[in-house]
Amino acid sequence: MAEQKKKTLAQTMGITRTVVRDPSESDIQLREDRIGRYFKKYLSKFVFDEFSPKFIEESKAGDLLKGVPIPLRKKDLKAFDGGEGLPMLVIAENMAWVMGCDPHFKHTKDYVAILSRIYNYKLYEGMMKEGRDAAERGAMDDACIHFRAALCMKPDYLHAMYSYARACRAMYQDSRNEEYVGRFKAEALDFFELTTETHPRFAQAYYYLGYAYLNMGLYIKADLTWAEFLRFSKNGPDKKEIRKRRRQLQGPIQIESGYNxxxxxxYEEGREKLEPFLNSQFNTWWPLHYYLGVAYEMTGKKSQAIASFKKVLTMNASHIETMQELVDIYTESGDRENRRKYEKKIELVQKTIQEDQKAFKEEIAKEDKELQEQEPKDQKPEFIEEIKELPMARDSGKKKIKRLDRKDR
Known part of the structure; x- marks a missing residue:
């Protein structure tokens, strides 16, 4: 009888990683960078130099340093080229900033290899601490950049994944710019999901992911996600809160099931699930009446469908889909007057929407450009003291200094 393979503790408990995404979706160096546009402005603070052959020969990183441009802030140049030396951790922090601003930068892999050989896991833990400290003082760009740098070093690093998701969440909650909010919201959602997929026993990711689904109106997914939170969490107050939320979700879950x-x-099943909520607190939800209207229409109950659609328009007067349903009903019944009435309303609403969208997009584009180009604050490396007794970068033997051209980013 073949010896059975020993199960891990997680497998014994029935906890397995059932979702494994392709690196193109999970590795920050490879995946689409939704929010990098807001950090690349910080790259203007750097110029690039190279180490001398002597320093490369003596360095622990050795051949990894050959031909790799070293990012320096303008204030670092004198120390780097003047002979007194520049702490290697300052250079490491600069590399972290460049990676965090743009994980797709063509030398990110070189920086990861260099830093991994010199500092191993201690450096990405330092990046993590720096990011948390920045978040605590409200410097959220700084925090995000350090979390992103830590993820360049270790894409599945639990604390960086979770903290990055929370930082993105805090940033979109503090903005009114639609473009900015949309990008950071999508990034936060994706990394909360990635955290639960990669580290399925980490409870707090389920906590925030559940709220993300709730705010999207995905009540069934929120409930299932919070069930996992309750399974793994040991936080009494949070568990009490989530149990209350799940009780509150029972009605919305049934309504969502009816929508689906x-x-x-x-249509019959949906109608049977939705009708009981007409005499409930959810009677003020216009989607309830819209989907009931569709169910009535498709099961031949035209008068009830019309009443439901008109109810929708008392709550959401510009809902074009509802007006189109009424146009279709009146067209089929030969009621030209009412058909034309709602066709005109659709035309008026569409015109107003187009005008509003044009003005809004122009305003958002202007704000988005300002967010990308506003003068960045000069940030000072903070985690130098976290790792002791590190080599000094001396005798650099200046070769060339250049700004980061667009083609090099």
Whole structure:
């Protein structure tokens, strides 16, 4: 009888990583960078030099340093080229900033290899601490950049994944710019999901992911996510809060199930699930009446469908889909007057929406450009004292200094 493979503790408990994404979706160096546009402005603070052959020969990083441009802030140049030396950790911090600003920078892999050989895990733990300290003092760009740098070093680093997701969440909650909010919200959601997929026993990621789904109206997913939170969490107050939230979700879950039935063409089932909520607190939810209207229309109850759609328009007067449903009903019944009435309303709403969207997009584009180009504050390396007794970068033997051209980013 073949010897059975020993199970891990997680497997014994029935906890397995069932979702493994392709690196193109999970590795920050490879995945789409939704929010990098807001950090690349900091790269203007750096110029690039190279180490001398002598320093490369004596360095622990050795051949890894050959031909790799070293990022320096303008204030670092004198020390780097003047002979007194520049702490290697200052250079490491500069590399972290460049990686964090742009994980797709063509020398990110070189920086990761160099820093890994010299400092191993201690450096990305330092990046993590620096990011948390920055978040505590409200410097959220700084925090995000350090969390992103730590993820360049170790893409599945639990604390960096979770902290990065929370930082993105805090940033979009503090903004009114639609473009900015959309990008940071998508990034936060993706990294909360990635954290639960990669580290399925980490409870707090489920806590925030559940709220993200709730705010998107995905009540079933929120409930399932919070069930996992309760499974793994040991935080009494948070568990009490989430149990209360799940009780509050029972109605919305049934309504969402009814919506899904209607969308899937199961009109009778959807109607049966949704009708009981007409005499509940959810009677003020216009989608409830919209999906009931669709269910009524598709099951031949035209008068009830019309009443439901008109109810929607008392709550959401510009809902074009509802007006189009009324146009279709009146077209089928030959009621030209009412058909034309709602066709005109659609035309008016569409025109207003187009005008508003044009003005809004122009305003958002202007704000988004300012967010990308506003003069960045000069940030000082903070985690130098976290690692002791490190080599000094002396005798650099200046070869060339250049700004980071667009083609090099």
């Amino acid at each position: 039935d209607v969308l899937a063409g199961r």
